[in-house]
Amino acid sequence: MLARSFVAGMEFDAFADDRRTFYAVTRCLEIISEASRRLEEPLRARHPELPWRAIMGSGNVYRHEYDNVAESFVWRTVRDSLPGLLAVVDRELNQRTDPDGAASGRPPPE
Template sequence: MDRDAAIDILRAHEPELQRLGVRHAAVFGSVARGENHAGSDLDVMIEIDEAAVRDVFDYVGVIHFIGDLFPISGMCPIAKCSRRMSSLKQNERPSMLSRRGREACLGIRENVEAAFDFIGGMDAAKFEQDRRTIYAVTRCLEIISEVSRRVDTATKDRHPHIPWQQVSSAGNIYRHEYANVLPLQIWRTVQERLPELLAMCVAELQRADAPGTSG
């Protein structure tokens, strides 16, 4: 893909990019210089609106969306999600939580609670200045991301509002794109996204432990 073709694609999807919080997107690197070849990567630099891209899951969503625009990137599609808390639907058909799913829920719950404990009563400003806490919380988020991949399909289907793709992909962002992750985004991820994950785990574990059920 050459520079003009890449720019045309970005321009054609400018309204969607703006809705996701991308202020500006530009092609750079070998494609922009006209020096690319068959094996070259396509590099896209973005400027994001921090008010719109509030947390790490939002950031992962932007990366996935842009990756989907260019087939050569091989990135996964974005998953649409809502911000409501997790709860089981009333009169939902019973479904057993598998042993693997139970272990995943326990792992997620443990690390969500640890992240809450590390932050304690810190506000965003204090968190941004506390490197030790940032590192500790980021480690919790990495583990949550990894463990989320072990949640079975049936459990994910019962909680479609959880952005499972973003949760599982976020680990790669923490490990490989850490320079692009702002402490404020980490803080918001904990404050705004982890409660629904915790609620999901509590609901599933309570369900599994209810009399007459077994995993």
């Protein structure tokens, strides 16, 4: 996941001091938030362990309250919350491919 790769091997102080990386990661989180809004409800319902409301709402904070977005909040999101979301994305994508690795074009079984 792109946001996570931006901070791989980086310590918090370096992240907080690197404005370009901070803004790039924040933009990636905005995109993830917007994409989560477009997911069908049955898909979100299959993964109640994820805080979907928070994921969907975080984009509003990044877009409209950007002057109040703390580096520590973005850092914790990427380091602590993104791995769980990434695991769900991987599972969903794996369910949507056939054994040869080609996209099946059909939703996963419920």
